[in-house]
Amino acid sequence: MSLSTSDASRSVGVVTRKAFFVSDSTGITAETLGSALLANFPGVVFRRHTVPFVDTVAGARNVIRDIEAAQAGGAGAIVFATVKSPEILREFESSGAVVIDLLGGHLRELEAALGSTASEQLGQFHGVGDIERYFARMRAVEYAIEHDDGQSMRALDIADVIIVAPSRCGKTPTTMYLALQYGLLVANYPLTDDDFPSDGLPAPVSRFVDKCFGLTTTPLRLSQVRHERRPSSTYASLAQCTLELRRAEDLYRRNRVPFLNSSTKSVEEMSAVIMQSMRLRS
Template identity: 55%
Template sequence: MEDLQRNTVGEDHASNPTVFFLSDSTGITAETLGNTLLSQFPGQRLERKTIPFITTVEQAREVVATIDRMAGSGPRPIIFSTAVGHDIRAVLAQSRGLFFDLFGTHIGQLETALGASASGQPGQAHGLGDAVRYQSRMAAVEYAIEHDDGQSLRALERAELILIAPSRCGKTPTTMYLALQHGILAANFPLVEEDFDTMALPKPLLPFARKCFGLISQPVRLSQIRQERRPNSNYASLTQCTYELRNAEEMYRANNVPYVNSASMSVEEISATVLQRMQLHH
């Protein structure tokens, strides 16, 4: 907690409110839910700070002291909390920030609906509470790593999804997200210039055409991304990007491969689209 105080005290928060994501576990859920709400206010400039593993009342009080100091010298902080423990939630709620209790608000309703008491144990969303699901996700991550960018063709028959696209269209982050968050066995395969000679799917993928899903992008956007990797190369030129994207889209259409333009989509949005259109549900 001392590091937190050093990092926050003395910073200029006069104009930008600070948003705190507080948790007695990893903080991932608080960040996800809080940022989803904040996305409805795109014009706001906000300082964001995540404080995970608040596991004792003493730690909670230290966090509240830091928030209260900031509230006294700038805009009122905004707090998104997914703390499960009642005692810790009660302390955090006493801060001078605007407190959003993302779990406590609904726990009572769920207890009534389910006729059961909540466990009160932190870390259930991202921990080992469901060992089978956790192992499934880890196996999917290992599969995605092995089959990234066409590195391995071994056991492609096990794949639930094969993402195909020209380089730098978002294949790797999407397959990794699908594996880690949903336990999907996902491979990805790059499309290169030679693949467009016949407009057929690359030969290794022909037996698995029904598992394929394509990504495209906007030529200017793709060129910008490639410039960061290989500046001033033909690979990054707008002409080359336009050629590859146009031909990739024609390939998808010729082979009845569903596809989406990923240029303005987050990895979460791409993944949700893929899951829905490929009817993949775990």
């Protein structure tokens, strides 16, 4: 007789729970905060399911059917909710699942602190100002695409920051994140072997040294990432990676370009460090 999956996991002592991220909007906040909370329980395996746009009682009941199905299969489900309507929240609470209300309690704390009542209007995010934010992000993403990997020098003078680094250190994803999330104008420029005989930054960006931010990583990690792109090439060899990173770091130091090691950092973390270092965050 073969074991079912859940029997098999129980037999090696792994606990599996189902986590639902439920939201009356995109679900991004529920997912992000919920995942951060779950990361504190490394002994439990969570099967995650995000359900956005649950903004009616009928919609909630649909989700509850899935929750009940999950609970029938074993351990209780956990629901992380960013749902403003008390009525919808009550539906979830009556489902028997553990409901972590990520909004309600904090809203009451804020009401007390501000001495005023939270507005009942939903969807406050779509008011005036949205189109400005939208323009800013759209412009920033287009700027980032145009100025990716040194492809264009057209408008470096208006860049908020220019990320410089050897190939595969994380320039492009970090650039896009800063553009999309914060509407910043971010260019990036590759450092290649050609740039290293010189003591200065590559000519196109050397005028803008104050806008430059460098990335480095560990030779092992760089080699691993480059093997993804070109397996068994000189480009991906540990020797080449070691050399390029040492030269890049020398270049940053000589030119007082702030830099960070991307090897243990997520794109979000790199972006936060860059904004802090370049004083781009209010």
